[in-house]
Structures are given as C-alpha cells and as structure tokens.
Amino acid sequence: MKKITVLLLLAALLMTAGCGAKQPAETPATPSPDVSVPETEAPVATxxxxxxxxxxxxxxxVDAVVQVDRSPAILTLLKRGDQVDVVGEYDDEHYVIKTELGxxxxxxxxxxxxxxxxxxxWTGYAYGGAGFYDNYQLxxxxxxxxxxxxxxEVLDELDDCYVVKVGEDIxxxxxxxxxxxxxxxTGGGGGAGTGADGGDISLSFGGIQRLSYVAQSGDVTGTATVLADGAPVVLGYLDRDEVIPVVAEEGxxxxxDGYCTLYLDGxxxxxxxxxVLQDGDEAYxxxxxxxxxxxxxxxxxxxxDAGKTVNLNTLVAVLWDxxxxxxxxxxxEICYMATSAVSKTLIATGGGGGGGGGGDTDWTPPAL
Known part of the structure; x- marks a missing residue:
C-alpha cells in the first residue's frame, strides 16, 4: 500500500513538471523594410x-525638238458650256483659269x-463653198x-470665226x-472677199515672246463659261528648237490621238x-x-491677222510641213505660209497673167 502511494506521488510530480515547462518564446517577426513604391507618371505620348x-x-x-513657235502644251480640252474658275488676266489675250488638273x-x-x-x-447665210470646221482654229x-x-444660226462670235449651228451640228x-x-x-464674181492685197512689202516681224509655264497657284476671283468645243487650257507655249521631254512609257x-504626251514640272x-521632231525621226x-x-x-x-504679201516667185525655204x-x-526670217501659197517650181510670168498654183504646182519652162 505504501508502495502504491509512492508511485502515485511520483506520477503526480512528473505531470506537474511537464505542464509547467516554459514554452519557447516566440521570435517576434522581423518587420519588413519599407518598400519605396515609385510614383507612376502618366506616359508621355510620343x-x-x-x-x-x-x-x-x-x-x-525622250527628247523631242519643237518645230513650230508658240506650240501649245495643252493641259486639257474643255467643251462649250463648261464652267471654269478664273484667277485673273495673264496678258491681253489670256486669262489664267483653274481646273481639276491644274x-x-x-x-x-x-x-x-x-x-x-x-x-x-442671229441667222446668217453661207457663201458658196464656205468651210464648216470642227475646230475654232479652222x-x-x-x-x-x-x-x-x-x-x-450664229451662236457666238470669236476673233476670226463664228460658232454656228447648221441643222443639228455645231x-x-x-x-x-x-x-x-x-x-x-447680180453678175460678176462671187464669193466672199478676203481683203484687199496689201501690196508687196518687206517682212518685219517682232520677236515672239515665250510664255513660261503657268504657276500652279492663285486665288479664284470669278467664273466664266466656255464658248467653244475643244477649247485648250494651255500650260505654256513652246519655242521653235526647244527640247522637250516626251513620255516614252505607257500607263x-x-x-x-495625234498628240505627244509631255512631262513638265510634274x-x-x-x-x-x-x-515636233520626235526621237528616232529623220530630220526634215x-x-x-x-x-x-x-x-x-x-x-x-x-x-x-492680215499677214504680209510677198512678190511672185519669192524664194521660200521650206523648213517643216x-x-x-x-x-x-x-x-x-522664220514665218508661216499656207501650203497652197508655195509652189515647188518657178511660176511662169509671161503671157496673160497670173494665178499661182498650190503646193504641188508643176511648170515646164518654154523652149527657147
């Protein structure tokens, strides 16, 4: 009995010792260092x-050579009735106008x-043999x-011709x-006269002033109506012997049809x-x-204009046809003549007078 009591006391002591053991102190958590968060800047738009x-x-x-003074470099052709924007006067004969192309x-x-x-x-009447042309330059x-x-039916008046309607055609x-x-x-000769002969006078032409290419800028000051079909809008006039760039590529x-395409200032x-004398052509x-x-x-x-009369059989050097x-x-002096005004052979002056032939007039000199 005494032994049992001793054992119980020992057991109680052991239990007390176990319960009273100190728990290890908890290690305090190391505070995290302050993290510096950079301020977010608004992105700068580049x-x-x-x-x-x-x-x-x-x-x-390719290069080509102009043969005719004041050859027009045409930007576009307009029709009768078209409306255009006018920038202003260029000279006594031209206005500067603005189109979709320039x-x-x-x-x-x-x-x-x-x-x-x-x-x-108004209504007019044609002289017999009058030419009805499809272009105002006749x-x-x-x-x-x-x-x-x-x-x-005369619809409008230009410098040298009328715009007319014959039947349904203009x-x-x-x-x-x-x-x-x-x-x-009432007898005698007929037909319209072309003006009196001015007599034989010497040539005296002023120089031809080249018109440079038109500046591609300008304020519109008004509008106008085109009076003739085929009215050219001219980028500039070209001089005889001027070398010009002719487009050699398609597309x-x-x-x-009947024109060379030029590339001028864009x-x-x-x-x-x-x-023009084109690349590869033989010289005239x-x-x-x-x-x-x-x-x-x-x-x-x-x-x-009136032109100037020259003497019968005046020698003419034909430079271009x-x-x-x-x-x-x-x-x-460089000038221009109708082909019918030049004979390839000397014209006889004896006998009853005169009418000269056209460009292919033949003449056989009389036997001596």
Whole structure:
C-alpha cells in the first residue's frame, strides 16, 4: 500500500513538471523594410512620325525638238458650256483659269465672264463653198462644205470665226464666209472677199515672246463659261528648237490621238505630234519653193491677222510641213505660209497673167 502511494506521488510530480515547462518564446517577426513604391507618371505620348509622302513615279522620257513657235502644251480640252474658275488676266489675250488638273491659260475669246451679257444669236447665210470646221482654229479639212445661202444660226462670235449651228451640228465658219443677208448675185464674181492685197512689202516681224509655264497657284476671283468645243487650257507655249521631254512609257497619262504626251514640272501636257521632231525621226529635208501670186506670210502658224504679201516667185525655204501650213524662211526670217501659197517650181510670168498654183504646182519652162 505504501508502495502504491509512492508511485502515485511520483506520477503526480512528473505531470506537474511537464505542464509547467516554459514554452519557447516566440521570435517576434522581423518587420519588413519599407518598400519605396515609385510614383507612376502618366506616359508621355510620343508623336507619331509623319510618313514621308510617296513620291509620284516619274516616267521615262525622250527628247523631242519643237518645230513650230508658240506650240501649245495643252493641259486639257474643255467643251462649250463648261464652267471654269478664273484667277485673273495673264496678258491681253489670256486669262489664267483653274481646273481639276491644274492652272492654265485660256484665250479670252473662248470665255464669257460671269455677268457679261450673252451673245444675241442671229441667222446668217453661207457663201458658196464656205468651210464648216470642227475646230475654232479652222485648221485641217472642213467637216463639210456649205452651199450658197445655207442657213446658219450664229451662236457666238470669236476673233476670226463664228460658232454656228447648221441643222443639228455645231461648228465654226470664218466670218468672211457668213452674210447677215440672203445672198443674191447680180453678175460678176462671187464669193466672199478676203481683203484687199496689201501690196508687196518687206517682212518685219517682232520677236515672239515665250510664255513660261503657268504657276500652279492663285486665288479664284470669278467664273466664266466656255464658248467653244475643244477649247485648250494651255500650260505654256513652246519655242521653235526647244527640247522637250516626251513620255516614252505607257500607263502614266491618257494618250491623245495625234498628240505627244509631255512631262513638265510634274504635270502632263500634250502638244500636236506634227509640231515636233520626235526621237528616232529623220530630220526634215529642207527644200526651196516659190511664192505664188498673192502669197502672204504670217508670224503665227494659225495664219491669223492680215499677214504680209510677198512678190511672185519669192524664194521660200521650206523648213517643216504641218499639212495645211509650212514653216518657212523668207529673207532669213522664220514665218508661216499656207501650203497652197508655195509652189515647188518657178511660176511662169509671161503671157496673160497670173494665178499661182498650190503646193504641188508643176511648170515646164518654154523652149527657147
């Protein structure tokens, strides 16, 4: 019994010792060092680089040589009734106008400025054989030849011709070929006169002043109406012997039948192919001809104005052939003559007088 009591006491002591043992002190957590968080700055927008404009492709070009003074480099052709923006006067003969393709020159005679009174149309009568042309320059073969007293509704007046309507067709007839009165012949010669012969006078032309390419800028100051079909907007006029760049590749600009395409100062323009010696063409063979009776020479290829009369059989050096006119040298001056005014052979002056032949007149000298 005594043993049991001792054992119980020992057990109690052991239990007391176990319960009273100190628990190991908890190690305090090491405080985390302060973390410095940088302030977030608003991102600065980097300006996008402006892309460089893609340069327009430049066509391959070949050189050509202008043969006719004041050859027009045409930007576009306008129709009768088109409305255009006018920038202002360029000189006595031209306005500067603005089109979708750029700025150019147009002859004043081809425009009616807004606010001007419209032309009062009237009925005229054609002289027999009058040419009815499809162009206001009256170049080339007429579209039709009018019979005597053909009625013409005169719609507008240009410098050298009328804009007329014959039937349903609109065209151009020289002023001297239209009468305001019904024509009745009472005998003698007929037909419209072309002015009196001015007599034999020496040549004395002023120099031709080149018009530079039109600046591609300017404020619009008004509007105008185009009076004639085929009215050219001209980028500039070209001098004889000027070297010009003719486009040699396809696909850069529309092609015009009968014209060379030019690349001038970043713009495309057109010049009549017959006015230039193109790359690969043979040089024109100059030949000598003779002025027919009453022949006139002009300082412009349109043969406008009165011209100057030259003597029968005046020696003419033919430098270039454009079909309806020649570029010629007379007394060492460059001028222009109708092809019908130059004979390839000397014209007989004996006998009953004179009428000279056309460009292919043949003459056999009399036997001595």
């Amino acid at each position: 300006p996008e680089a402006t892309p460089e404009p893609t340069p327009e492709p430049v066509p391959d070009c 700025y150019g020159l147009m002859e004043k005679q081809l425009l009616r400025i807004s606010g001007e009174a419209p032309y009062a149309s 170049r080339g073969t007429p579209a039709a030849t009018l019979t005597l007293n053909t009625e013409c 065209g151009f007839v020289a002023k001297v070929q239209i009468s305001k009165n019904y024509i009745v012949y 850069f600009a529309p092609e015009w 713009l495309y323009a057109y010049v009549p192919a017959e006015f 063979e100059v030949w000598s001809g003779y002025a027919v009776y009453g022949a006139r020479v002009y300082d412009n290829y349109l043969l406008r 454009c079909g309806d006119f020649y570029v010629v040298s007379v007394n060492d």
